[in-house]
Structures are given as C-alpha cells and as structure tokens.
Amino acid sequence: MSTQPVVCCEGEGSDVPTHCPTTVTKDFDLIGAVETQEKLHDLVVNGKYRSVINLCGPAEVCRLPTDKKCKVPCVQAHVDKGKLSYALAARLLATLESAPLPTLIQCQSKWRASSVAMLHIATHPPDAAEQHHGPGSRDQWMAPDEAIEWAKEKGLPFLENQILVDWVKNFLVARCQNLAREDPNLFFRQLFDRESCTYTYLLADPKTRDAVLIDPVLECLDRDLEMIDEYGLVLKYAMNTHCHADHITSTGMMKTKLDGFCSVLSATYEGAKADVKVKHGDCIYFGDRFVEVRATPGHTGGCLTFVLDDHSMAFTGDALLIRGCGRTDFQSGDAALLYKSVWGQIFSLPAHCRLYPGHDYKGRQVTTVWEERLHNTRLIKGEDEFVNIMKNLNLPKPARIDVAVPANMKCGVQDDE
Ligand SMILES: N[C@@H](CCC(=O)N[C@@H](CSS)C(=O)NCC(=O)O)C(=O)O
Numbered sequence: 458m459s460t461q462p463v464v465c466c467e468g469e470g471s472d473v474p475t476h477c478p479t480t481v482t483k484d485f486d487l488i489g490a491v492e493t494q495e496k497l498h499d500l501v502v503n504g505k506y507r508s509v510i511n512l513c514g515p516a517e518v519c520r521l522p523t524d525k526k527c528k529v530p531c532v533q534a535h536v537d538k539g540k541l542s543y544a545l546a547a548r549l550l551a552t553l554e555s556a557p558l559p560t561l562i563q564c565q566s567k568w569r570a571s572s573v574a575m576l577h578i579a580t581h582p583p584d585a586a587e588q589h590h591g592p593g594s595r596d597q598w599m600a601p602d603e604a605i606e607w608a609k610e611k612g613l614p615f616l617e618n619q620i621l622v623d624w625v626k627n628f629l630v631a632r633c634q635n636l637a638r639e640d641p642n643l644f645f646r647q648l649f650d651r652e653s654c655t656y657t658y659l660l661a662d663p664k665t666r667d668a669v670l671i672d673p674v675l676e677c678l679d680r681d682l683e684m685i686d687e688y689g690l691v692l693k694y695a696m697n698t699h700c701h702a703d704h705i706t707s708t709g710m711m712k713t714k715l716d717g718f719c720s721v722l723s724a725t726y727e728g729a730k731a732d733v734k735v736k737h738g739d740c741i742y743f744g745d746r747f748v749e750v751r752a753t754p755g756h757t758g759g760c761l762t763f764v765l766d767d768h769s770m771a772f773t774g775d776a777l778l779i780r781g782c783g784r785t786d787f788q789s790g791d792a793a794l795l796y797k798s799v800w801g802q803i804f805s806l807p808a809h810c811r812l813y814p815g816h817d818y819k820g821r822q823v824t825t826v827w828e829e830r831l832h833n834t835r836l837i838k839g840e841d842e843f844v845n846i847m848k849n850l851n852l853p854k855p856a857r858i859d860v861a862v863p864a865n866m867k868c869g870v871q872d873d874e
Contacts, residue, residue: 476489489565506559509560510562554581571614575615601630644663645658653704660746664744670694692717693742695721696720697721698763706868709869721735725759730868737752750763753799754791755794755796771803773803777829803826807826
C-alpha cells in the first residue's frame with residue numbers, strides 16, 4: 458500500500474473517479490464515494506493524512522474509518538446537498554482552520570468538498586498559510602473571480618455545478634468585500650424599522666465572526682436572520698437597551714429560529730425574563746471585542762447604554778436621541794435622573810465618540826458626543842430647565858405601549874404564544 462496519497466486528476470474534471478483522492482494543495486485532498494469501509498480505512502491509515510473531514514449529509518451513505526487502529530481524527534460535518542448557507546460555510550471554514558493538516562475532505566462527488574476547500578484557499582493565501590494556520594491578511598485574499606479562475610486551473614470538481622460556482626462566488630463577495638475590505642477590526646451595520654423608526658445594530662468581530670445584535674424589532678426578524686446568515690456571523694448575544702414601549706423586541710422569537718445565543722436585558726427590571734441580566738460595569742464579549750454596559754436610567758428605570766471597548770461608539774437606546782432624548786413620563790421615567798445619566802455616562806465619553814440612538818424620527822442616523830454637547834437643545838440647558846422641558850412635552854402615549862411593555866418584559870414573547 459502506498460504511503461502517499463494518490464495524486465491523480467489535476468485538471469481532469471468530471472472524468473476523475475471519485476474514489477481516487479484529488480490533491481488540491483499540499484494541505485488538502487478530496488475524495489468522493491468510496492466503495493468499502495476497508496478501502497477508505499487503508500487510504501487514511503496508510504496515507505499522509507492527519508485528519509479526515511466528511512461532508513456527507515445525514516441521508517447519504519457515510520464511510521468514515523471507524524476501526525480503532527485508525528488514529529487519524531475524523532470529523533463529521535453534515536452538509537445537506539440543498540442546504541448550503543453562508544453560516545454553514547463559515548462553520549466549515551472554522552472546522553478546516555482547526556483541522557490537523559494535511560486533511561482529506563470527503564463527500565459523494567467531490568463537489569461540496571472542492572467548493573469548501575476553495576473557500577478556505579481563497580481566504581487563506583499560501584504565503585499566510587506557510588506562516589500560521591489562521592486566516593491570512595485580508596488584503597491577500599483572492600477576489601471571487603480570481604478564485605474561480607484558480608479553481609479552473611486546478612480543475613476543481615465543483616465547477617461542474619453552476620449552483621455551487623455561484624455559491625462560492627457569492628460567499629467570497631460577502632466575506633472578502635463586505636467584511637474584510639472595511640474596518641478589519643469591526644463589522645458594523647445600522648438597520649432601520651420604518652414603522653417604529655427604531656434602529657437595530659449588528660456588530661461583529663471580523664476575525665472570529667462572533668456577533669451581537671442591539672434592539673432588534675419583531676417585524677424585522679427575517680431581515681436580521683438573513684443578514685446574520687449572509688455575512689456568516691455567529692450570533693452570541695441579542696440585547697435590548699431597555700424594555701421598549703413602542704415596539705416588540707424579536708429576541709425571544711429569534712431564539713426559536715437560531716440556536717446558540719443569549720438574550721440580554723437590564724437586571725433592574727423586576728420580574729423581567731432574559732437569559733442574561735446585566736448591570737452597570739458588566740462587559741459583553743463577541744470574539745476579541747466587547748461592549749461595556751453603562752446604566753443610563755431616566756427614560757425608563759432600566760435603560761442601558763452599550764459602549765464599545767475603545768470608546769469610539771456608544772449605543773444609547775432612548776436615553777439620548779439625536780438633538781433630543783427619550784421621554785420620561787412612564788415606566789419609572791425620571792427627568793432629573795436622565796439628565797444625570799446623560800451627563801455622567803454619555804457626555805463624559807470622548808468628544809469624537811459616535812453616538813447611535815434607539816430611534817430617529819427625522820431621518821438622522823448618528824451623532825457624536827461633541828455635536829450633542831453643542832447642539833442638544835434639551836440637554837445643554839441646566840438640570841431644572843431640562844426637567845421643566847420634559848414635564849411639558851405633552852406627547853401622545855406610544856400606540857402599542859399596553860402590548861409592548863408586558864411582551865418586552867419576556868423578550869417579546871406574548872402570553873398567548
Ligand atoms: N409615536 C410613537 C411613539 C413616539 C415616542 O413617544 N417615542 C419615544 C421613544 S419610543 S417609547 C420618545 O421618547 N420620544 C421622545 C421625543 O422627544 O419624541 C408611537 O406611537 O409608537
């Protein structure tokens with residue numbers, strides 16, 4: 458039996474027997490359906506491989522070397538043929554990143570195996586791979602068209618399947634252009650719900666893809682889930698700056714659609730339900746990044762502001778709005794307390810710190826500490842004058858307050874659900 462993998466078929470496309478390994482690079486070989494368990498066992502035990510990754514879906518015959526004498530670690534990473542998602546691809550890339558190399562990637566026809574190998578190679582250029590096993594510098598990533606050209610030169614089997622070609626290209630567009638060519642240290646999106654004029658924020662560490670979602674709205678659940686999937690993010694926390702009175706949060710409903718994340722709310726609300734109850738000074742981590750929790754009560758008793766680790770951004774919920782602030786006439790609202798919260802916890806941040814509000818009713822998106830300290834017509838007044846302004850706002854009650862508040866005390870899950 459050969460001690461090296463059989464190197465056959467570079468450039469031979471569909472004529473390649475699927476049970477012969479195809480060498481893609483020195484680190485990756487591909488294999489399709491193998492007739493018997495023994496054949497696969499021999500190939501792995503006598504080959505150069507230090508790991509095997511099997512991508513067969515649950516409905517397919519999956520042959521993994523099961524013999525105890527086989528010391529090569531074998532990983533089963535189910536990929537249903539029709540269910541390739543960006544999030545799944547992100548997880549497969551993480552599996553490839555941690556696999557001892559060289560690895561043998563297996564599926565029925567080498568289509569899935571070669572497309573996943575292609576994604577890894579495009580985001581781990583050979584020079585970077587020589588130095589370390591993790592992703593290379595993002596400037597070195599292959600552009601999507603370049604990756605397809607490279608796949609053609611190598612004769613990778615997935616090129617026979619146009620759906621997979623498009624999927625590889627689209628994933629690389631999302632990863633290379635959207636994530637990497639922006640700030641390499643933070644992925645950030647501001648999202649808007651036209652109905653309630655609510656802003657939702659999606660933040661992620663581009664290196665680990667761990668993400669947090671701030672103030673998601675029930676009616677926008679599908680949009681937010683799609684974005685998380687499209688960008689290949691792994692949601693860790695879905696958090697609310699406060700118990701909203703004008704709309705229902707999606708954090709509870711999201712838990713029925715997506716696994717592995719925690720809902721977050723202030724510990725201040727008595728009787729409220731959430732996976733994690735936070736208080737002033739806590740930190741919420743996503744990858745190598747975190748947001749610091751600052752208590753900013755006044756609009757409601759449990760309002761929080763989330764401040765990014767480097768103090769370049771803060772998410773103020775309704776404590777501070779652009780050129781305004783949240784009303785203080787219900788849910789333990791207290792104008793004097795809000796004044797102290799804003800000056801003590803928000804206006805004390807660096808002048809350049811960008812402030813992202815929970816709502817805007819006039820089409821504005823972002824402000825800074827410096828701008829608000831100069832132009833916020835309510836908060837630049839003295840405390841007494843501020844309290845007086847707030848007493849005389851005479852705003853109509855939010856239309857959905859009676860439904861929204863009780864629902865949001867339970868992450869948006871209503872009694873009849
Ligand atoms: N018309 C909307 C509610 C508008 C409103 O009251 N907004 C709140 C924040 S959401 S509770 C607020 O604090 N506004 C301050 C302001 O100065 O406008 C509805 O019916 O939902």
